[in-house]
Amino acid sequence: MPKIVNKEQKRKDIAIACSELIHEIGIKKLTVSKCAKTANIGKGTIYEYFESKEDIIFEIINLHIEQYHTQFIQSIKNVKSSKEKVFHFFKFVLDDSIENTKLFNSYREYLSIVLSEDNVNMKNFNVNCDVFFKTQLEKIIQDGIDNKELISQAIEFCEGLLIYEKGLALMKMTNNDFDTKVSSKKFINNLFELIEIKKEK
Amino acid sequence: MPKIVNKEQKRKDIAIACSELIHEIGIKKLTVSKCAKTANIGKGTIYEYFESKEDIIFEIINLHIEQYHTQFIQSIKNVKSSKEKVFHFFKFVLDDSIENTKLFNSYREYLSIVLSEDNVNMKNFNVNCDVFFKTQLEKIIQDGIDNKELISQAIEFCEGLLIYEKGLALMKMTNNDFDTKVSSKKFINNLFELIEIKKEK
Amino acid sequence: MPKIVNKEQKRKDIAIACSELIHEIGIKKLTVSKCAKTANIGKGTIYEYFESKEDIIFEIINLHIEQYHTQFIQSIKNVKSSKEKVFHFFKFVLDDSIENTKLFNSYREYLSIVLSEDNVNMKNFNVNCDVFFKTQLEKIIQDGIDNKELISQAIEFCEGLLIYEKGLALMKMTNNDFDTKVSSKKFINNLFELIEIKKEK
Amino acid sequence: MPKIVNKEQKRKDIAIACSELIHEIGIKKLTVSKCAKTANIGKGTIYEYFESKEDIIFEIINLHIEQYHTQFIQSIKNVKSSKEKVFHFFKFVLDDSIENTKLFNSYREYLSIVLSEDNVNMKNFNVNCDVFFKTQLEKIIQDGIDNKELISQAIEFCEGLLIYEKGLALMKMTNNDFDTKVSSKKFINNLFELIEIKKEK
DNA sequence: TATGAATGAGCATTCATTCAT
DNA sequence: CATGAATGAATGCTCATTCAT
Numbered sequence: 001m002p003k004i005v006n007k008e009q010k011r012k013d014i015a016i017a018c019s020e021l022i023h024e025i026g027i028k029k030l031t032v033s034k035c036a037k038t039a040n041i042g043k044g045t046i047y048e049y050f051e052s053k054e055d056i057i058f059e060i061i062n063l064h065i066e067q068y069h070t071q072f073i074q075s076i077k078n079v080k081s082s083k084e085k086v087f088h089f090f091k092f093v094l095d096d097s098i099e100n101t102k103l104f105n106s107y108r109e110y111l112s113i114v115l116s117e118d119n120v121n122m123k124n125f126n127v128n129c130d131v132f133f134k135t136q137l138e139k140i141i142q143d144g145i146d147n148k149e150l151i152s153q154a155i156e157f158c159e160g161l162l163i164y165e166k167g168l169a170l171m172k173m174t175n176n177d178f179d180t181k182v183s184s185k186k187f188i189n190n191l192f193e194l195i196e197i198k199k200e201k
Numbered sequence: 202m203p204k205i206v207n208k209e210q211k212r213k214d215i216a217i218a219c220s221e222l223i224h225e226i227g228i229k230k231l232t233v234s235k236c237a238k239t240a241n242i243g244k245g246t247i248y249e250y251f252e253s254k255e256d257i258i259f260e261i262i263n264l265h266i267e268q269y270h271t272q273f274i275q276s277i278k279n280v281k282s283s284k285e286k287v288f289h290f291f292k293f294v295l296d297d298s299i300e301n302t303k304l305f306n307s308y309r310e311y312l313s314i315v316l317s318e319d320n321v322n323m324k325n326f327n328v329n330c331d332v333f334f335k336t337q338l339e340k341i342i343q344d345g346i347d348n349k350e351l352i353s354q355a356i357e358f359c360e361g362l363l364i365y366e367k368g369l370a371l372m373k374m375t376n377n378d379f380d381t382k383v384s385s386k387k388f389i390n391n392l393f394e395l396i397e398i399k400k401e402k
Numbered sequence: 403m404p405k406i407v408n409k410e411q412k413r414k415d416i417a418i419a420c421s422e423l424i425h426e427i428g429i430k431k432l433t434v435s436k437c438a439k440t441a442n443i444g445k446g447t448i449y450e451y452f453e454s455k456e457d458i459i460f461e462i463i464n465l466h467i468e469q470y471h472t473q474f475i476q477s478i479k480n481v482k483s484s485k486e487k488v489f490h491f492f493k494f495v496l497d498d499s500i501e502n503t504k505l506f507n508s509y510r511e512y513l514s515i516v517l518s519e520d521n522v523n524m525k526n527f528n529v530n531c532d533v534f535f536k537t538q539l540e541k542i543i544q545d546g547i548d549n550k551e552l553i554s555q556a557i558e559f560c561e562g563l564l565i566y567e568k569g570l571a572l573m574k575m576t577n578n579d580f581d582t583k584v585s586s587k588k589f590i591n592n593l594f595e596l597i598e599i600k601k602e603k
Numbered sequence: 604m605p606k607i608v609n610k611e612q613k614r615k616d617i618a619i620a621c622s623e624l625i626h627e628i629g630i631k632k633l634t635v636s637k638c639a640k641t642a643n644i645g646k647g648t649i650y651e652y653f654e655s656k657e658d659i660i661f662e663i664i665n666l667h668i669e670q671y672h673t674q675f676i677q678s679i680k681n682v683k684s685s686k687e688k689v690f691h692f693f694k695f696v697l698d699d700s701i702e703n704t705k706l707f708n709s710y711r712e713y714l715s716i717v718l719s720e721d722n723v724n725m726k727n728f729n730v731n732c733d734v735f736f737k738t739q740l741e742k743i744i745q746d747g748i749d750n751k752e753l754i755s756q757a758i759e760f761c762e763g764l765l766i767y768e769k770g771l772a773l774m775k776m777t778n779n780d781f782d783t784k785v786s787s788k789k790f791i792n793n794l795f796e797l798i799e800i801k802k803e804k
Numbered sequence: 805t806a807t808g809a810a811t812g813a814g815c816a817t818t819c820a821t822t823c824a825t
Numbered sequence: 826c827a828t829g830a831a832t833g834a835a836t837g838c839t840c841a842t843t844c845a846t
Contacts, residue, residue, distance in 0.1 A: 028317060032820060042828040044823080053820060108316050114375050115313035116229060126375045153391065160388040164361065167368030174315050174327045187361040190354065194395045204846065206809070233837060243811040245839080254837065405825065407830070430719060434816060444832040446819080455816065510718050516777050517715035518631060528777045555793065562767065562790040569770030576717050576729045589763040592756065596797045635841060636808095645807035647844080656841060 027109035082144030154195040228310035283345030429511035484546030556597040630712035685747030757798040
């Protein structure tokens, strides 16, 4: 009986094996050879499970984002106020820990590829990501409205916040003078000033 | 004595000559040879005026943006309402004319390079662009406040709008499902709902 | 499973294939493309076995010298007198046959590279060559001493002779007026005059 | 009246101006542009006085060697013993002062060029250098013979010593393991052991 | 005489992908 | 299933030299 290999699982396995690699050397310097060596398989074998080098990168980034999604859901579980939850939502751009910086840089390089080519897989994947985060944001805001924290129009700003977060990431990536933390705090505070229901004393 | 050329001017001249080229074949496929041929000069001559291939690209993009800045200032001159001016500000992402699409695509490719490398010139240039547009936006909003169109807190949203516009561009570049026009209209309308001074009937 | 090649052997094979090439066109005009064509392999394949163009040159010269070493040991086998053996030792600079001239010229070009760069491989290789020839020379002289042909102090001149031979090569390479044969004969005769044990009549 | 320029003198002047340049950046990295700038003249003007880039290098090296010749004659003026004078003759290879190291390295690069091309000027120049040093060496040795320091056959070793010195230089340039000082001392001492007239006690 | 703008040939190297075994 | 040997297209940059002014 021949060994039955679960292709989808092996894709994941290879991606997991190369997960760190992409942080260490960056996407640009990632070669198929290095991937094969890191995953302890032959170069040719890579092509049994991936269509192209980009496909590998895609799978690895996919993995990272999936992990990030899980973490995100976990992280806002015990957060009470809507504003705080929104700040958690911005963690990806605001957190300067080594761990998150690696993630952020990988995403920057990934973005560079997405912008220079026209990869359908990648674009679809982006759509999914956007949907995930928009859904999360809507849940956060709707909870806030239900709790009488936020005015009902607040729900209209979900997409705007999502887009603002993207712009924030882009700013951080392209403008060294830009103070991401100060700017985002100011924006969110000002926005909440307008959409929060003032508590009576 | 040989003729003395104005180096800075010739840089511009070469950039102008190659200006269309970058739209036609894209930044990625731009080669120094093609630039030289298009500008009707020798390949070596290019290097008398540019330090590297990137330097050429940089100068051309510079040229495009400069033109865009001039056009922008011109275009809002006769616009009356603040909201309309802000929409003009978003023209770069909203206008789907052939002309603007070319510009937008070049910027996408340029962004791809900026994100994948660490070019100081390019980053400085980005800083300058951001400063320009932030200044313009502040002028627009401040005028609106002065004209009693907008509430005084509106000025706090300038940077936020700038960042939102960047996010909008990124969305348009990476997510085919995204309807830029609808989204931005909704966001701006909702925001103005909050920052506009309601006129009495 | 694909065939497994002996990397070290293939390196040699490629070097052998390009061995003549270096004589024909010289080191300076040697290009990787020409090497690949001559060896009937792809340009990329070259880089599977060599680190750089210099590495190829190095391997070819290595090959030549190795052959020369073997020939040298063979050639002095049946030579009786120490002086004659020393003249064999000088064969590389004295022999004007087409074959040896090719070798000498290749060495000249190789030397030119060694002198202009700081290649560790090449320097180590030079050390090994010097060790080989010094050892050979010591054997020759020691045999002469053991056979009562030479005075015991003769052994002290081994390194000197080695160095003299290098100087002789350099003279031949840089000074067209120089008569290598006459000069070396004179020097060796004069030296042997001093270190030979005079036979009683 | 037009300015009469002594071509030969201007050649020297330019060479003098670029004299240090060759030490600083090395022959390989010397460009005609840099020479022109250093000499405060136009690039085209260089070609009024020099036939080629090599011609410039040649003139500079010429200058260095001329200076060295003068120094050499000066330096042995007050040296008494023949052996000591011979050691002065070897100063070029033995002196590790910064000054002499610069000179030695420039000569190494110059040699690299001489070995890779077939420049008649350079070869002729080498002949002259060899003649100069051979003459000096003959004077030294002849003086030793006249002073009853050396045996009459010693004169026969002049050319040999010259060639040995060349070999010594080549060794130093190509073999990092080689101890120039130890080797040359041993050789000269051993040789003088044979050619010196032993003083009676 | 002096200049400096213009030139363009020439070449090493990388690496994703294929396919014979 | 697995492999790794073979491939070759594609391109930025230097710099000695010329020659119009």
